[in-house]
Amino acid sequence: MLTKFETKSNRVKGLSFHPRRPWILASLHSGVIQMWDYRMGTLLDRFDEHDGPVRGVHFHATQPLFVSGGDDYKIKVWNYKTHRCLFTLTGHLDYIRTVQFHHEYPWIVSASDDQTIRIWNWQSRTCVAVLTGHNHYVMCASFHPKEDLVVSASLDQTVRVWDIGALRKKTVSPADDILRLTQMNTDLFGGVDAVVKYVLEGHDRGVNWASFHPTLPLIVSGADDRQVKLWRMNGNSIPRLGKFLRFFEYSTQKEVQVAPIRRPGSVSLNQAPRTLSYSPTENAVLICSDVDGGSYDLYIVPKDSAGRADYLQEAKKGAGGSAVFVARNRFAVLEKSSNQVLVKNLKNEIVKKSPLPIATDAIYYAGTGNLLCKAEDRVTIFDLQQRLVLGELQSAGVKYVVWSSDMEYVALLSKHAVVIASKKLVHRSTLHETIRVKSGAWDENGVFIYSTLNHIKYCLPNGDSGIIKTLDVPVYITRVIGNNIFCLDRDGKNKLITVDASEYIFKLALLRKRYDHVMSMIKSSQLCGQAVISYLQQKGFPEVALHFVKDEKTRFNLALESGNIQIAVASAKEIDDKDHWYRLGIEALRQGNVGIVEYAYQRTKNFERLTFLYLITGYMDKVGFMCKIAGQNNNLMGQFHNALYLGDARKRAEILENAGQLPLAYVTAATHGLTEIAERLAAELGENVPSLPEGKTRSLLIPPAPLISSVDWPLLRVMRGIFEGGLDATGRAEVEEDDEAAGADWGDEDLDIVDASDAVANGGDGFDPEEGEANEVDGEEGGWDLEDLELPEPETPKAAGNARSTVFVAPTPGMPVSQIWTQKSSLAGEHAAAGNFDTAMRLLSRQLGIKNFAPLKPMFLDLHMGSHSYLRALATAPVISIAVEKGWSESSSPNVRGPPSLVFTFSQMEDRLKAAYKATTEGKFPEALRQFLNILHTIPLIVVDSRREVDEVKELIEIVREYVLGLRMELKRKELKDNVNRQQELAAYFTNCKLQRVHMRLVLSNAMALCYKQKNFATAEHFARLLLENSPNEVQAKKARQVQQQCNGKQDSHELNYDYRNPFVVCGSTYVPIYRGQKDISCPYCGSRFVPNIEGQLCTICELAVVGADASGLLCSPTQTR
């Protein structure tokens, strides 16, 4: 305590610091307000006008004012310079607890025991808002330092946050005076300008104080429950659940606000929605909250109303611990009291009830028809249909459940752990975090991406995890697509974070042994860091790591670790120090690669080891050589050893002699029967000749010969994966060859080992038959059950007759859809589809004069065949055929039959026409003719929807007819060999058909050439002119011009029945021109023209109708009869 202030009697009820000066106001129980200088410790002034205790006091931020509120229900505003009370605000109906100036606006907020908070304008000296809602004394109220908010605390155990934005807008607008007019209303009906934004419930006793954090969106509150609570103002526990339900389309990243979530009465933080479950097919959303001890709201969002927030459907509500969709149109609601789930449909009706296997706190989706039930210490997957527990896992405190997209894996998130399990809840891995796990999602590759308070991390299927990104603020991951992580921030805004996924993708590829991916990633590599190398080393992939590393020492280590001796040798050569050679030697010895051991020993001049190596590998000549070297180096001991190894007694004696050890030399010689040396040495030694032991048998010490000599021991093949192949090729070919050679030598041995393991496997198989027998025994037991069952049956008392058969009258069969089709329709195609071929034929005959139906047979059959689909219902019962109708739409009413969907459509005809054109262009005339005829034969059975299309069909008939005529004439022309005049005529008539330009040009060129050759110059010139009018290509144009030049003014030399000046049509049968004015007769279907004497014959163009027959005309659309 810095300073203690003496106030004569009374308790201090309120205090306020001056914003700048060292002053403090103290309001006292006695009604006096004192102003102190706290540096000097002196009383500056006292203000005594309140009647009774003054609880609230507050300095103005800028002006020489302060405000006080007392138990006399009065608020007084004072000027401390003039020592006067400026005015008194009245309105409160009970004690005033706190008063506070607004930092900017001329407002005072006051809290009172009358359960209201009031906002006053001290310039106009009026009350501008009454904030009602608390239902006990309001203990404090204060403005937010920046935002248009007020926080209040009350003995009703709540803290409320009020939005006064509307009030501010009014104040800022010039219509200030209106406020005064509406004051009465406001007083009476409660402020409309201030609405409660949050109700913070959580204290168990009255709340005495609440205050905003000056900068962060936090509120602190203290209450009689002896707790201080810190509230986050913007954050609901799940931020995605704001006030509105929104759809976010990941592909387009568009967000659509769908519907406001209806809040019960007042909005409370702790009652905010907690979980959400969505059924995409039905566009239905379940939102669960803790309101009323746990409840859910079911919203069905109309599909086409996206973006139309005006159309709101009332939510269907229900009580329950948690609710979650278990199928497209079923959701399960947890009933905690009875520990069962209610399965409901979208009408919110209970379909089924099922008791749960464990005491469940919450339920989650677990695939269609399954539920994941969460208890305190474990989770289970429960099949609602079979009522079976499919899997169980011990996992405490699970908060969120995230399924992989293929539903094969599930991630269970608890406060500090992530557990990955299979769909049957078989544990895969557990990750512990020291800080809170927030959210997670699976990526397409089966990597789980999750966020903690400050990181985004990954978890591979084997449980390896790592950090992807560090976060400044927490995010809630909603989905992961490739490198893109979609998430929500604390404000519920959608964010997209793009990350570098290569690290975990690489690790995943390794894990899955997708070495090709690993390879390509290494090759294009960006990820060659120490971390990756140590990861590879740890995870048992040193051979992979090997290919990243440039540093020779690391390479050497990795090579040793992965047993890749060849690379180790190469590195050792580079490094060339003793330690590395030594280690190489050890590894090579371990592997039994003698050559390299030798090499390593040689490099380090480790003669002792080298000699011993030679000895044990049987290189006795090399041991001899080593012996010499030792001699040269004056290494007597070594030399002697080597001589021992060699079993060379003479040498030993010689060495000993040379070393001056004559007695030893003598003993050696004498023992091994080297008498001459022994004698010579004896002579030299004289009387110092040592005596040899008596009665001992002598033997020559010769080391046993090695079983395998001079070669490496059997080597296991070094794993040579894709890496050797792929990476070594890029510069280490030489090493590779060595390796190959080593392997080849030992191929046979390798095989032996494999055989041995096979044998073991076979041994294992031997047990199986017994198991099989055991099963058979079981089966027999089942069989006995059956016989038991059979016994009682004959004794069943006889029932009184078979009542069923007599009473029941089966309904009369209804009308098949195909029959409905024919009743409604006079379209031949629909009758054919229905299988009513005779009526179809009659219709065609009447409408189009068709008499020859043979060409239509395949069309009839196809139409009929394609009219029904086949649905297998009960397996052994007959299949149901179902009429395929046309014009389905999402909104078609059931039970209203549509017309048949015909297998021939107009659009198909257009495609066929194109094909026929193509054949024509290519000069495949018979083929083209066949295709055009096919179109012509199908059209009578076509049905189109609109009148416009009817006209198109008619047009199509005309087009096709012209081609059929033309092609027939062309084919006829080719048959004629000698009659050149007729040939020219037919060619000329072809040009009279209405054709596509591309075809017309060809036909004209043809006719032109033909006539020119036959010296019918005038006609040829005519064709040349026509050709030029038809935008020919260069070659054609050039030819046409040449012909024009050559023919200019010349006459025809033969007379043709072709007068182009006189309009004509060509008879479809006789191929003669029918000039205008001459009589003709036409085909009632295709409209081809004929000379009159053809009447009554079959039309040679369409082959269907009779020329000149009576017909009502083409009917190919229901619109024509309406």
Next chain:
Amino acid sequence: ADAAAERDVIVFRSYIALGSYQQLVISEIDSSAATSLQAVKLLALYLTGDKEGAIASLKEWLSDSAIGSNPVLRLIAGIIFMHEQDYNEALKHTHTGGTLDLHALNVQIFLKMHRSDYADKQLKIMQQTDEDHTLTQLANAWLDIAVGGSKIREAYLIFQDFAEKYPMTGMVLNGKAVCCMHMGSFEEAETLLLEALNKDAKDPETLANLIVCNLHLGKPSSRYFSQLKLSHPDHVLVKTTTSAEGNFERALQAVA
């Protein structure tokens, strides 16, 4: 014991559905077996071709008041008379229902009779019994397809649910494909049917629906037709097509 008998009925019915009549069903069920199994054996006999014999025994048993009300016997009766296209006779034995199987069969019979109103009543009963039962869902889908319109989408979703919950079977794929065809998406139907064909190249419904689908797509279908004709000469599609050819000739005569 009841459960075991029920299980055996299902097992033997499955054998029949797989087309193994003789070895696995007829020779396995001896005269001492329970009525329900005898009934299943009758179906096998009927389907192997002994129609008269099977129907004679069936009628005899049905008139036996001791066993005539056995639900499996009645189910088999319904199936056999349905094959005989004697829907009245079939319904005589099945209309009282009692098991989901029987009601499902009733749905089917009524659909065959083009009385979806009656089928709907049967379905309602099934839904009251167990709305989420596979058979109820299936029957729902059948009815939805039969009444058409917006219901087709619901049928599709039911099959889709099956597809999600169980391994894809030819039946589910065909169900989805039929829905697609009725919704006018023949391309999607074709994809589904080709998948079904992969699973069973001789499945009659797959072949039949592929033929229909290809016709609508303007693709050649004769390959599937000859396959169907070869493996299932009795299939409705083969029969109707054969009779359609006769119809055509007769119609020619009539019109001429």
